[in-house]
Amino acid sequence: MVPVSYYLILSGILFSCGVIGFLIKRNIITIFMSIELMLNGVNLSFVAFAAQWGHLSGQIFVFFVMVVAAAETAVGLAIIIAVFRTRETLNVDQVNLLKL
Amino acid sequence: MTPSLHLWLIPALPLLGAAINGFFGRRFSRQAVSAVALTFAGGAFLMALYVAARFSSLELPYTEFLAHWIRSGSGPHMFVANFEFYLDQLTLVMLLVVTGVGFLIHIYSVGYMWEEGGFYRFFSYLNLFMFFMLTLVLAGNYLQMFIGWEGVGLASYLLIGFWFTKDSAASAGKKAFIVNRIGDFGFLIALFLLIKHFGSLNFGQVFASVSQLPGEIAGYGLLTSIGLLLMVGAAGKSAQIPLYVWLPDAMEGPTPVSALIHAATMVTAGVYMVARSHVIFDRAPNALTVVAIIGTLTALFAATIGIAQTDIKKVLAYSTVSQLGYMFMACGVAAYSAGIFHLMTHAFFKGLLFLGAGSVIHAVGGEQDMRKMGGLRQYIPITFITMSVATLAIAGIWPFAGFFSKDEILARAYQANPAYWFIGVTTAFITSFYMFRLWFMTFWGDYRGRDTAGGHADSHGHGGHGDPHESPMVMLVPLMILAVLSFVGGWVGIGGRFEQFLAPVFGEGASTAATEALSHGTEIALIAISLGAAGMGWYLAYLLYLKRTDLPQKIADMLGGLYETVVHKYYIDEIYATLFVKPLVDGSTRILWHGVDQGVIDAAVNDTAEGARHVSDAARHMQSGNLRSYAGWVAAGSAIVIAYMIWMGVR
Numbered sequence: 181m182v183p184v185s186y187y188l189i190l191s192g193i194l195f196s197c198g199v200i201g202f203l204i205k206r207n208i209i210t211i212f213m214s215i216e217l218m219l220n221g222v223n224l225s226f227v228a229f230a231a232q233w234g235h236l237s238g239q240i241f242v243f244f245v246m247v248v249a250a251a252e253t254a255v256g257l258a259i260i261i262a263v264f265r266t267r268e269t270l271n272v273d274q275v276n277l278l279k280l
Numbered sequence: 281m282t283p284s285l286h287l288w289l290i291p292a293l294p295l296l297g298a299a300i301n302g303f304f305g306r307r308f309s310r311q312a313v314s315a316v317a318l319t320f321a322g323g324a325f326l327m328a329l330y331v332a333a334r335f336s337s338l339e340l341p342y343t344e345f346l347a348h349w350i351r352s353g354s355g356p357h358m359f360v361a362n363f364e365f366y367l368d369q370l371t372l373v374m375l376l377v378v379t380g381v382g383f384l385i386h387i388y389s390v391g392y393m394w395e396e397g398g399f400y401r402f403f404s405y406l407n408l409f410m411f412f413m414l415t416l417v418l419a420g421n422y423l424q425m426f427i428g429w430e431g432v433g434l435a436s437y438l439l440i441g442f443w444f445t446k447d448s449a450a451s452a453g454k455k456a457f458i459v460n461r462i463g464d465f466g467f468l469i470a471l472f473l474l475i476k477h478f479g480s481l482n483f484g485q486v487f488a489s490v491s492q493l494p495g496e497i498a499g500y501g502l503l504t505s506i507g508l509l510l511m512v513g514a515a516g517k518s519a520q521i522p523l524y525v526w527l528p529d530a531m532e533g534p535t536p537v538s539a540l541i542h543a544a545t546m547v548t549a550g551v552y553m554v555a556r557s558h559v560i561f562d563r564a565p566n567a568l569t570v571v572a573i574i575g576t577l578t579a580l581f582a583a584t585i586g587i588a589q590t591d592i593k594k595v596l597a598y599s600t601v602s603q604l605g606y607m608f609m610a611c612g613v614a615a616y617s618a619g620i621f622h623l624m625t626h627a628f629f630k631g632l633l634f635l636g637a638g639s640v641i642h643a644v645g646g647e648q649d650m651r652k653m654g655g656l657r658q659y660i661p662i663t664f665i666t667m668s669v670a671t672l673a674i675a676g677i678w679p680f681a682g683f684f685s686k687d688e689i690l691a692r693a694y695q696a697n698p699a700y701w702f703i704g705v706t707t708a709f710i711t712s713f714y715m716f717r718l719w720f721m722t723f724w725g726d727y728r729g730r731d732t733a734g735g736h737a738d739s740h741g742h743g744g745h746g747d748p749h750e751s752p753m754v755m756l757v758p759l760m761i762l763a764v765l766s767f768v769g770g771w772v773g774i775g776g777r778f779e780q781f782l783a784p785v786f787g788e789g790a791s792t793a794a795t796e797a798l799s800h801g802t803e804i805a806l807i808a809i810s811l812g813a814a815g816m817g818w819y820l821a822y823l824l825y826l827k828r829t830d831l832p833q834k835i836a837d838m839l840g841g842l843y844e845t846v847v848h849k850y851y852i853d854e855i856y857a858t859l860f861v862k863p864l865v866d867g868s869t870r871i872l873w874h875g876v877d878q879g880v881i882d883a884a885v886n887d888t889a890e891g892a893r894h895v896s897d898a899a900r901h902m903q904s905g906n907l908r909s910y911a912g913w914v915a916a917g918s919a920i921v922i923a924y925m926i927w928m929g930v931r
Binding site for chain 2 (some may be wrong): 199203204206210272273275276280
């Protein structure tokens with residue numbers, strides 16, 4: 181059996197990739213994908229622990245996360261389209277009207 | 281035990297009057313305001329007469345307890361001050377003078393102030409003054425006296441600045457108040473010393489303790505210090521050198537105020553206080569000498585300034601300072617009863633002079649410059665006659681009131697030190713000269729005011745004016761009563777009767793023995809000399825201001841600088857301004873305002889605010905509005921938390 185630490189390391193790498201992508205990318209869609217990556221990194225650690233302890237709650241939590249992520253994607257993409265229609269750009273640095 | 285006299289009513293009545301007029305007077309008619317003011321002032325006078333009627337049946341000194349006030353500490357060191365009243369012969373004299381003259385001036389004011397705005401305010405202040413003055417006079421301890429002392433200062437301030445829209449009046453009020461504060465400071469320190477060493481401020485207790493101390497012949501001990509500090513207070517209130525400067529400026533107030541407060545009553549409070557504290561001064565001869573010297577110098581100094589003044593009220597103001605000097609001279613040679621005697625006659629004739637001057641000012645439509653008067657005796661005969669009585673009285677002509685009291689002082693001064701007497705007689709000559717100068721310039725010769733538009737220096741306008749006109753009866757009756765008093769008021773002193781009346785207060789042994797020490801011949805000679813001085817003053821004034829009116833200008837030109845100096849009152853105001861006022865203002869501006877207030881206090885507050893602003897300004901940049909930088913902060917934060925947890929876990 182693969183040790184749980186492997187999963188956790190992979191999960192950490194995925195999460196970190198997501199964080200780094202979130203921080204350095206300017207395109208909203210890429211940022212969005214980075215968020216998904218982070219969520220899935222976390223999901224991976226959930227299921228890894230669930231398998232480790234033989235406990236279902238981790239897997240249930242993953243389903244919740246996936247449901248929320250799906251909803252978030254639906255809303256998020258709608259917002260992105262709306263932003264693109266009004267601003268004609270997907271660069272987050274230029275979407276700063278609320279800044280003081 | 282004699283039944284209660286209800287002495288408390290005497291000050292309480294005017295206070296009630298002041299309250300009624302002060303709170304509700306705005307809605308009253310002038311008639312109602314006058315009725316209230318006169319009722320309560322007159323009530324106080326009637327009470328004083330009642331006390332005088334019962335006086336012979338009283339056990340003296342009579343004290344009346346009203347209420348507890350301060351009780352501090354315990355055991356032998358307990359300090360107690362009560363609201364209590366103290367009545368003896370001295371109090372009675374002051375009581376009658378204050379309420380009597382005060383009531384007459386109230387009546388006069390109704391006529392004088394009738395046209396003025398703020399009528400109710402004036403009478404409210406006037407009644408308030410009566411309350412404080414009577415508190416001062418009736419007080420049973422120094423602390424209560426101090427309340428009255430401060431209170432009359434307040435009333436004086438309010439009334440000097442009565443026409444507060446006029447700059448000069450407002451600043452004259454402030455000047456009077458501030459100069460008085462300097463004197464009050466001395467008085468307060470004297471009270472602290474009394475508390476420290478005698479544990480009481482009650483007259484009876486303090487004087488009993490002081491009597492047991494030996495006299496301080498040499499050195500500067502406790503009693504001398506107390507005496508000198510009390511004299512500082514008296515010099516402030518009674519306008520003696522070096523604190524006299526406020527009184528001439530106080531003439532900015534309405535003329536009845538000048539008569540009541542700045543001639544007849546309040547300014548004599550210092551004399552009263554010194555006389556009341558005679559037990560202390562008797563045992564501090566050095567302090568007493570200082571009192572005599574200050575009084576003598578003030579008498580001469582103020583009289584010389586009076587010569588060259590052209591404002592009728594200013595002449596009277598300097599004359600008041602000078603006469604107060606006489607009273608202090610008398611106190612200073614331990615002739616307290618002579619001082620109080622002069623205080624009383626002075627209240628009559630100086631009150632009359634001021635009221636008469638008010639009537640003159642009223643007649644010529646607010647003009648105060650004597651150079652624009654003249655020949656008024658045809659227009660205002662009653663004022664002329666009453667003023668003449670007062671002038672003769674202050675000049676010390678027999679048998680007017682001033683003769684007896686001034687002569688008494690001069691005789692006693694002669695015994696103590698002929699130098700005092702000499703300066704006193706010189707002053708009497710100058711007094712006679714400037715008073716007759718005023719008299720001639722105002723009432724004799726031709727009227728010089730017709731070609732000049734009224735100056736309205738008193739801001740006492742009466743609309744259009746033709747010839748000068750006599751004042752209404754309500755103003756003339758007080759003049760007549762005071763004229764009678766100025767005429768006969770001195771007779772109570774014939775044969776030393778006044779002195780004998782006050783003897784129980786001041787101790788009989790010393791004073792009567794001393795009077796008899798003067799031989800009859802010397803006494804006659806002294807009287808002759810002072811009468812001669814008065815006569816010379818009259819003749820000189822007659823010569824210069826009636827016969828040869830061109831002479832004064834020539835003499836002034838001849839004297840040149842000396843004359844200028846006198847006209848400018850020896851530049852004392854300017855000297856004070858340079859020596860005290862300007863350094864104080866500059867120091868306050870530079871050090872206290874710019875240095876301490878702006879540099880330390882304001883700076884501390886401002887710099888705190890500025891610092892907070894700078895810190896927030898730095899922190900503000902975290903809120904960049906850049907989504908990714910927020911995410912960065914979140915990531916960094918969680919990284920720190922994770923790192924901490926890992927570190928804790930590993931440890």
